[in-house]
Amino acid sequence: MASRFIASSILGTMASAVCANPIENLGGSDNFRINPGEISNWPMLKIKYLSDPKKIAALLPPGIEPGDEPTVFVTFYNVPIEESPEYGTVVSVEAKYNGVKGEYTVGFAISQEEPVLLCQKLWGQPKYLAQTTYFRYGDTVEAKCTHQGYTFIEFKGKVTGTVPNPPDFTQNDWWIKCIPSVDMQGYDVPPKVVHVRSEYGTALMQKVEGKLTLRDSPWDPMTEYLPVLGPVSAHLWTPVFKDRGISDAGPLDPVKFAPFADTIGGSRYPGHHGGPRKDK
Numbered sequence: 390m391a392s393r394f395i396a397s398s399i400l401g402t403m404a405s406a407v408c409a410n411p412i413e414n415l416g417g418s419d420n421f422r423i424n425p426g427e428i429s430n431w432p433m434l435k436i437k438y439l440s441d442p443k444k445i446a447a448l449l450p451p452g453i454e455p456g457d458e459p460t461v462f463v464t465f466y467n468v469p470i471e472e473s474p475e476y477g478t479v480v481s482v483e484a485k486y487n488g489v490k491g492e493y494t495v496g497f498a499i500s501q502e503e504p505v506l507l508c509q510k511l512w513g514q515p516k517y518l519a520q521t522t523y524f525r526y527g528d529t530v531e532a533k534c535t536h537q538g539y540t541f542i543e544f545k546g547k548v549t550g551t552v553p554n555p556p557d558f559t560q561n562d563w564w565i566k567c568i569p570s571v572d573m574q575g576y577d578v579p580p581k582v583v584h585v586r587s588e589y590g591t592a593l594m595q596k597v598e599g600k601l602t603l604r605d606s607p608w609d610p611m612t613e614y615l616p617v618l619g620p621v622s623a624h625l626w627t628p629v630f631k632d633r634g635i636s637d638a639g640p641l642d643p644v645k646f647a648p649f650a651d652t653i654g655g656s657r658y659p660g661h662h663g664g665p666r667k668d669k
Contacts, residue, residue: 428474432593432625434465434523434532436544436601439619445482448614448657451645452582453493453563456483461615462492463542463601465523465532476500476521478534478542480611484563486582486638491561496609496656498534509655512583512635513566517655519609530597530625539606546599546623554591557631561586565641565657567650580646584638590629597623607665610658 442459449455460483467474477499484493498519499505508514519536525548533543562585568578601621603611653660661667 428467428469430592430627431467432525432595432627434530434544434597434623435626436463436465436621436623437461438601438617438621440482440615441618444614444616448482448495448659449484449493450565450580450641450649452486452641454485456485456490458483459618461617463544465521465534465544467523470501470504473501475504476523478519478521478532480542480609480615481562482615486561486563486584489561491563493563493657495615495658498536498609505655512585513564513581514583515564515652515656525625530599530623534609536606537608539604539608541604541606541609541611543602543604544599544623546597548625549596549598551593551595552624554594557588557590559586559588563638565646565649567646569650576643579643580641580650582638582641584636586634586636587630588632590631591626592629593625593627595625597625599623608653609656610653610665614658 438461440459440461442455445459445461446455462479462481462483464479465477466479467476469475477497479494479498480496481492481494484491494515497514497516498521499516500519500521502518505516505518508516517536519534521532521534523532524530528548530546530548531544533540535541564583564585565580566578566583567576567580569575570577601617601623603615603617605612649657649659651660651662652658653665654663659666
C-alpha cells in the first residue's frame, strides 16, 4: 500500500493518465462525452494576472530569480489521488532558476491530508490543508479557497467559448526542500531546488470571463505579496498528461536562505514559528 501511494504521489496530477480515459472525442473540440459522475479528467481553472514585481521578488529566496514579467498563476483543480477526489488551489509566480524559465510555487492548498507531509518530505512541495470549492454548472464557473476560516481567494465567471488548443509544451516548476537541524542552528537537509518538469498536451480549452477577488488573510497573504495590478485572464484547460520528472536541481546558499526558512505552514509565505508573522 505504501509503495502504491508513493507511486501515485510521484505522478501527482498525472494520475488521470494511468487510468482508463473517461473522455471520448466524438469529433471536433466541442464534441466530448464523459462518464457520468467521473472524477477524472476534470478541466483545471487556470487564472493569471500581473502583480507588483518588488513584492514577488520579496518571496523569492536568493538563487531563484524573478521572471520576465511579474505574473501570478492560480490553478483550481479536482484530480483523483488514491482513487478519490483531491480539490486544490495552487498559487505560483513566474520565476527562473539558472536561467531556466518556470514557476516558483508559493502555496499548494489541498483537501487530502495523506499527501501533505509525504510530499513535503520527499520534494519540499509546499502543500497544506485547506478547503477548495470548485465547480461548473452550465456556463457558470465558480471557485474559492478557505484556510483557517479565511476565504482568501474567489473567482466567479462564465464560459464564453472554446479556443484553439495550444501546441504541446513543457512546464518547469521550482520547489524548495529544506529540513532545519535538531538544534535549530543549521540544517539536517540544506536548502535545495527541486525541479518538476512536466510535458503537456491539451484536449480542450475554453475561455472564461469573470471576476477574481482576493481577501485579506494572515495565513494566505496574497493581498500583501501578490496583489492584482493588471488584467485578469482565465480559462478552463483539460490537459493531456504526457510525462513528468522530479529531480534535484542544485543547492541554495544556506546562509542567505535562512530568512526564508520559517514559513506559514507548508507554504512559502514568510512566517513566524510556522504561523503568520507577528509584525503584521
